[in-house]
Amino acid sequence: RQRGADEAKLGVRYHSAIAIHQREEWSFGACEQGTGVYQCASEGNTQYSFYKRHIVGRFKLDMGEFRRLIRRLMVEWPGNSYNLTERNCNHFSSELLWNLF
Numbered sequence: 001r002q003r004g005a006d007e008a009k010l011g012v013r014y015h016s017a018i019a020i021h022q023r024e025e026w027s028f029g030a031c032e033q034g035t036g037v038y039q040c041a042s043e044g045n046t047q048y049s050f051y052k053r054h055i056v057g058r059f060k061l062d063m064g065e066f067r068r069l070i071r072r073l074m075v076e077w078p079g080n081s082y083n084l085t086e087r088n089c090n091h092f093s094s095e096l097l098w099n100l101f
Contacts, residue, residue: 014091015048016093026070028092031079037070038090059100069099 017027017043027045028036043050061069073096081087 016090017045018093018096024098026096027089028077029079029089030082035074035077036079037074037077041078056097061100
């Protein structure tokens with residue numbers, strides 16, 4: 001697959017996700033069908049080694065508003081739109097943060 005070849009050229013890869021209340025982590029990845037947005041336990045993604053946490057503050061949405069935001073992003077970020085350099089987990093994390101603050 002082309003994606004694997006692109007990743008091999010870049011060498012080290014970094015992953016980002018947004019942790020909510022230090023319980024759950026939201027990120028984006030490639031898949032053939034459905035949304036690329038996914039959730040796992042904070043620092044619990046076994047595909048990556050945890051490196052560093054940056055605390056950005058408390059957001060003002062209540063959990064109902066947050067869940068509505070996630071549902072919207074799940075539609076806007078389908079897994080088949082993933083692109084290693086132009087639409088990846090880092091772009092998604094940035095988009096989620098812009099919507100939270």
